[in-house]
């Protein structure tokens with residue numbers, strides 16, 4: 663496993679192509695090309711009206727990647743934040759939603775299967791989790807496309823030269839995953855010695871500083887009513903079509919705060935004492951998800967190296 667990983671990192675290190683292909687090569691997925699010219703204005707930065715909204719994201723020119731930290735029940739890998747969505751906010755921070763009802767879908771998994779994107783699906787099964795476990799992940803993916811994905815002007819079906827039904831939906835999920843993979847929040851925090859703990863608290867500013875030192879701009883952090891860190895939002899402007907992934911990182915559009923200044927809890931996803939199962943033997947689902955997590959962890963590591971068979975085996979367990 664390690665040697666395969668090393669081989670992959672060496673391989674990737676030798677490539678100088680744009681991050682679009684670097685990111686997606688690990689599971690051999692490509693999405694549609696835009697036919698947009700170079701040199702277009704950055705979203706939210708134009709000084710005159712731009713006519714071609716297939717090559718200029720508008721009105722949702724602020725693209726934000728939102729991540730979850732679902733700790734109870736713990737969802738996704740124990741050492742990674744999961745995907746919430748890729749949202750097109752307006753330049754002033756307000757947003758539109760459910761923009762084109764006729765484009766709404768009822769089954770995200772079916773769309774991705776149609777395009778043969780099994781590896782992407784396997785990645786999503788591990789890293790894009792619905793906090794409502796009963797409803798299931800497909801339900802969150804559907805919701806994210808219908809509510810937010812339909813609002814992107816540059817991946818409207820009319821922007822495709824040889825459109826196949828559902829193409830923009832598949833592209834939306836691929837772009838979301840690609841953007842998420844650029845933002846390894848857990849690792850960034852860990853490098854600043856900010857790790858999940860049941861005893862230690864953090865300040866908002868130490869979490870924000872750790873993340874903004876990596877991201878290059880400020881980030882928005884959110885906490886639940888128990889002061890537990892539960893979400894991170896990363897903001898971008900985009901040049902040209904979303905498909906070209908020319909993102910420019912920006913500060914959050916508003917200065918609002920989502921966590922208290924002090925006493926922020928970063929709660930571990932797996933609440934267990936090593937060597938003993940007693941602390942995880944609760945009736946509220948923690949045990950179930952703690953063991954599920956271990957399986958996801960294994961599948962997740964395998965997936966990184968392209969061994970999707972292991973992930974598929976895991977998925978069959980669900």
Ligand SMILES: *[C@@H]1O[C@H](CO)[C@@H](O)[C@H](O)[C@H]1NC(C)=O
Nearest residue numbers: 691692693694695696824829
């Ligand atoms: C995008 O363009 C490249 C280079 O022209 C081509 O190889 C690739 O097949 C195109 N991808 C799609 C999905 O059309």
Ligand SMILES: *[C@@H]1O[C@H](CO)[C@@H](O)[C@H](O)[C@H]1NC(C)=O
Nearest residue numbers: 708709710711712713718720
């Ligand atoms: C930028 O372009 C959008 C889309 O055409 C337009 O709605 C907006 O008014 C433009 N902004 C300026 C300052 O002209």
Ligand SMILES: *[C@@H]1O[C@H](CO)[C@@H](O)[C@H](O)[C@H]1NC(C)=O
Nearest residue numbers: 792793794795796797798801
């Ligand atoms: C979770 O999803 C189920 C099934 O869709 C739904 O009935 C329930 O209301 C949802 N729960 C919450 C808290 O949204």
Ligand SMILES: *[C@@H]1O[C@H](CO)[C@@H](O)[C@H](O)[C@H]1NC(C)=O
Nearest residue numbers: 777822823824825826827829
């Ligand atoms: C258009 O897309 C269809 C289905 O993906 C494909 O079979 C066909 O070759 C494409 N045509 C052109 C001109 O690219």
Ligand SMILES: *[C@@H]1O[C@H](CO)[C@@H](O)[C@H](O)[C@H]1NC(C)=O
Nearest residue numbers: 754755913914915916917918
């Ligand atoms: C956020 O705060 C900074 C520093 O106080 C300020 O310069 C900036 O204009 C504020 N941004 C917004 C959108 O209020």
Ligand SMILES: *[C@@H]1O[C@H](CO)[C@@H](O)[C@H](O)[C@H]1NC(C)=O
Nearest residue numbers: 861862863888889925926927
């Ligand atoms: C951590 O913060 C919470 C409030 O979020 C507070 O109740 C608790 O006493 C703090 N614990 C420590 C060890 O500082």
Ligand SMILES: *[C@@H]1O[C@H](CO)[C@@H](O)[C@H](O)[C@H]1NC(C)=O
Nearest residue numbers: 936937938939940942949953
């Ligand atoms: C804890 O649970 C695991 C999985 O159910 C089991 O394999 C292991 O033997 C248990 N350990 C103890 C100390 O009970």
Ligand SMILES: *[C@@H]1O[C@H](CO)[C@@H](O)[C@H](O)[C@H]1NC(C)=O
Nearest residue numbers: 938939940941942943944945
């Ligand atoms: C876990 O809970 C079950 C059901 O309440 C109980 O029978 C079992 O003894 C508990 N196991 C441990 C290790 O506490």
Ligand SMILES: *[C@@H]1O[C@H](CO)[C@@H](O)[C@H](O)[C@H]1NC(C)=O
Nearest residue numbers: 734735933941944946947948
């Ligand atoms: C579930 O049980 C764990 C361990 O007792 C506890 O920490 C957690 O807050 C509980 N979660 C819910 C949603 O009740």
